[in-house]
Amino acid sequence: MRAAGVTDAEQVADGVERWRAAATATGAADRAAAEAGVRLAYRRAGLAEPERIVWAGSPREALRLLRDAHDGDCGPEARGRSVRDAVRSTPWAAERSRLHDRLGPQGWTRRWGVTGARLWETTRQLTDRIGAGLVEGVAGDRAEEAAIRLLLLDAVLGQHDAAWLCAFDTGAGSPLDGLAAVARSAGWWWPYERLAVVCERPVELHRDEAGRLDRGDGPALAYPDGFALHAWRGMPVPAAFLDELAALTPERIRDEENAELRRVMLEHYGYDRYLQESGAQPVHRDETGVLWRIPLPDDEDVVMVEVVNSTPEPDGTSRTYWLRVPPATRTAKEGVAWTFGLAAEAYEPLRQT
Template sequence: MTKQQRWRSISTATGPGDRVIAEAAVRASYRRAGLAEPESVVWARSPLEAVRLLRAESAPATGACVREALRNAPLAAERARVHGGLGPAGFSEHWRATGADLWELTESVVDRIRAGVIEAAGGNRKEQNAIRLLLLDAILGQHDAAWLSAFGTDPGEPLHEAAVIAGETGWWWPYEKVAVLSERPTELHRDEAGRLDSGAGPALAYADGFALHAWRGMPVPAEFLEDLRTLTAERIRTEENAELRRVMLEFYGYDRYLDESGARPIHRDETGVLWRIELDGDEDVVMVEVVNSTPEPDGTSRTYWLRVPPDTSTARAGVAWTFGLGADEYEPLRQT
């Protein structure tokens, strides 16, 4: 396993890590930064529980946040060292080869967790702003994987302790007197593009019940996923929220919806059949139906439904668009 593969695995790890290893690394990170060790290390089951613990009236005295000394300063020093050795072009190439792709995957999850914590914590605008500031105190643990994959993390190197902690925990909050560590999620589900995605329950869940629901990256209410199991064409047609209606159509299947909604073809030629679904408050869904000319092993020919731009007017133009061509350029020798 390469270093990048290892950090990709860490970024998506679920279940509890080794608390003994994590706590020892936390204390060592304070010592490396020239700070006194925290008086206590406290665990939470999720970032939401950590925030509630820190916001509670009975919260322990924390002292000042030391994130700058423990994370930002050593990370900036490592970045400057690598940049100085490789130069601007070399550093850019190094980043593309190490952390860039992983950054894109983790950044969206981090944003969703922050938004989910603020929403779940509730309160008025003043309280929500206070929670936003509190979330900025957090070191992201496993979700710092992109940066940690790009720099030195071996024993003795500046980011070694940060890497050990990230391998065992989720987000954590470092203060002078206390460090609050949250466990990793218990569930994580993504689609092939790396987006949070689950039609059967939470896409991201923690042991305390804090959970995020999503369909192909789009946040959805938990009860909405329950409704997907009893969908009908009429229910889809009457949904007023355009974004949720798109999710319904994807889950239900465009071909099934076309069949059950009584849609009619608007154009037909030798390349296929063009269908249009008119939706209130949203752009029309236009699909081209094509039949694979290469038979399946059982001798049947499979039908495919391809979504095309809403201004498509002919089946040929729709098929051509899927190949990045104009209708007048599309002249297949053999249609597949």
Template sequence: MDMSTQTTATTQAASDGQRPNRREARRNEDMALAARAERWMATGLSTEPADRAGAEAGVRIAYALAGLPAPGRMLWLGSPAAGATAVAMLRTGLPGDPKVREALAAQGVHDLQLGRSVRPQVRTRPWAQARSALAERRGAVGFARHWAATARRPWQQLVDQLATPLRTRLTEQFGAVGGEFGRAQQDALLDVVYGQHDAAWLGAFDSDPDVDGLARVAASAGWWWAFEHVAILTERPRAVHRDNLGRLHHGDGPALSYPDGFGLHAWSGMPMPAEIAAELPTLTVARIRRESNAEMRRVMLEHFGFDRYLRESGAVETQSDRFGKLWRVELPGDEPLVMVEVLNATAEPDGTFRTYFLRVPPDTQTARHGVAWSFGLSSREYAPEQET
């Protein structure tokens, strides 16, 4: 073997040895990042009482990292709704909510100047700095991979499924108040820091000193507000009810509830007014028909049961074939409810055959078409030799 051949063989052997090592390192990193994401997910979903001392220490660190003196006062409220209301009361001087006024008075607050919002320095700038530093270290591809591993699922579960529906509901609730005070409540939501729900992205920058203060507050408390002279912090929820997709979902009380009594009712991720939630256990066909809001009617239908609604509402059988029966019932102000009744081809343990219903598009003409649609096929494509 000449020298060049020997050198090539040695280089190839070294390369072959490095590849498994790189793959093993990549697997180890992926596992570590996944574990980190799960830890922050747990933080974002925590229902433990706030660690007030830990949260206040985090606030002081966040202000110091922003080059600001610590706030002269730190106030605590029982929920994001109460926190936003307290901000509105202190900004406007209006009496606002009696319970919030009582909570402020218990902390010795009667007239207090918030000062300007320092959210841009305390929350926006550290986030941007941490993101820029990580992107510079890892490059565009490396950053995208790191973000996907540490933040994609927490963001979907905590921001999309929790923080956004909560904020939407509060915006609607404050809008219903109206006037100067309602606008002040809505404006307060522009300055909020998500606290524990910032766990959605903090896992991507777990050891970055720029976000140390934010991370400490997120690990200890709920939503909060940063002002020049005052920080307003809130408790974490005492209960979070979700479905198997992570959406807020509960048919017997609020899906998200806080220690001060504030709660967010939701069904399959759809926020709903408390008065409608209270009606769910006693729904009737007539009540569902009277509902003018199409989204709320769909919530009612899902809770009531589509098959039950068909049975009790006088649905019309429009077609049948060997694949099932096609049923249709009109819904006032909405598209009709069309479903295929199917007999399961597989027997239950007791030898009976279960009947179930598939909701299909309103233009479905045959049961075969409806069953095919449920598999993402056309009627011609759907020709099973044996049904299961």
């Protein structure tokens, strides 16, 4: 029931924000609520509740439990077949079909646009990165990698299913209320006939303004058992690489053979600082500014325009700005014009600010 005075749009927006909070939640899972949700999801699917629910510190630990168990407590015989399709895929498809029939194609598209679409891209990026990190960190050879990928197909994404759950009816009595309860309380989980393995949520999550994993002084994503991912503005980087960033020099940057890591180094160090400290020479100068070019081995040149703000700061000084421009830029004016989406001949500012 909607509270008095609250519009449909406000209610939808509130629901999106609550699911956004669930998707990015860190800290200990609410184990009691999650286990109740698991059991409810099984019942909603017409299945007997799992005989056991086992907790793992991260998806990595869950995969190790399932992969290494063989005939033990979590082995194939002990856990039975995967019931992911019955627990998640079938009710999911039925709810989407129900909404599509009720709202029509355009209505469903509008509903998705104001709900799940707002969370989809960032959660998809995150789950893709976790999946890749699990394959890289756990698999030792091709056969093992194939086994890990098959186990990942059995996973329900818990909190990271927030985008879809946001678009559906997950209230009490809904076919999806059990799945929603787990998603609000825990991380990824694996449902089998007699066993469910449920993961803790991350203890740390650091992202940039675009929603990409991003941290320069530690893991961007970390779980309580030590499983962690390191990234700089969405790009995966080795943990040891981040330790170097505080002590970078122009020489170390030039010596880096990996072009992608070199770009990370340059971003962290600062292109303007690198220009100033690497002995770079200007290649063009005109009334708009100074064009600088830094050749980099096995990579495109770094080209920047140095411009001075014509409006003085309150203290009377003029601030210098560095604008990165395409490698093919040949003049300072061409570079400045490009930042405005113009050709050089069309850039004739009446007054620079």
